Amino acid sequence: MVELVIIRHGESTANRDDLYTGWTDVPLTPLGVSQAHQAGQRLSEAGLSFTDVHTSVLQRAIMTTHIVLAETKQLWLPEHKSWRLNERHYGALRGRNKAQTKAEYGEAQVALWRRSYAEVPPLLPKPEHVDDRRYAHLPITALTRGESLEMAYARLMPYWIDQVAPRLLDGKNQLIVAHGSTLRALIKYLDQVSDADISKVEVPNAQPIQYTFDKQLRVVNKQVLRID
Numbered sequence: 001m002v003e004l005v006i007i008r009h010g011e012s013t014a015n016r017d018d019l020y021t022g023w024t025d026v027p028l029t030p031l032g033v034s035q036a037h038q039a040g041q042r043l044s045e046a047g048l049s050f051t052d053v054h055t056s057v058l059q060r061a062i063m064t065t066h067i068v069l070a071e072t073k074q075l076w077l078p079e080h081k082s083w084r085l086n087e088r089h090y091g092a093l094r095g096r097n098k099a100q101t102k103a104e105y106g107e108a109q110v111a112l113w114r115r116s117y118a119e120v121p122p123l124l125p126k127p128e129h130v131d132d133r134r135y136a137h138l139p140i141t142a143l144t145r146g147e148s149l150e151m152a153y154a155r156l157m158p159y160w161i162d163q164v165a166p167r168l169l170d171g172k173n174q175l176i177v178a179h180g181s182t183l184r185a186l187i188k189y190l191d192q193v194s195d196a197d198i199s200k201v202e203v204p205n206a207q208p209i210q211y212t213f214d215k216q217l218r219v220v221n222k223q224v225l226r227i228d
């Protein structure tokens with residue numbers, strides 16, 4: 001048996017202020033920091049240890065990773081950061097207030113933008129982050145103007161196949177600290193959730209989800225390690 005734990009970052013300033021976030025690089029709030037400590041303590045209580053940790057290139061996930069690793073006394077672990085684990089890019093919605101868009105476009109449209117599999121948010125006129133050093137190694141086509149969950153799923157999967165699945169197949173426990181939508185995409189894949197049903201899946205901040213796999217990477221158990 002081999003273990004994978006996935007954790008969404010703790011509350012960010014954009015979560016607190018009800019703003020669409022995506023690739024916007026916002027920090028954790030004090031509550032988010034304390035949630036990350038609790039998540040780490042929960043992993044310690046469960047006696048879980050890892051050989052690698054994977055996170056995005058966004059500080060809310062990286063800060064959560066470091067707090068979790070400190071709590072579990074595993075700050076020394078190899079840490080792999082990839083844009084492929086970044087939150088879904090929210091296009092022209094990023095920075096806007098979610099309640100205001102509900103008032104403007106109606107609940108049904110906002111529900112589609114936020115939770116459907118295929119709906120693409122309003123696109124930016126051109127990609128952002130072109131001068132951001134962390135994305136300088138990427139082809140310009142990877143810098144998106146906005147993504148549906150389906151598009152985020154497509155760019156996440158190569159990371160799973162190349163970086164995570166081979167390590168799990170080698171019997172090495174892995175930890176992924178990422179974002180609501182990239183984790184929904186991963187859950188869709190691991191739990192074989194249909195395109196329609198993925199709209200009902202929510203991933204709360206800093207609640208570790210533990211998957212146990214057999215030698216052929218079939219899921220044999222899934223449990224949420226709840227924090228208060």
Ligand SMILES: O=C(O)[C@@H](CO)OP(=O)(O)O
Pocket residue numbers: 015019020021022087088090114180181
């Ligand atoms: O704003 C975002 O980037 C995400 C995650 O916080 O929001 P949503 O709940 O709409 O997926």
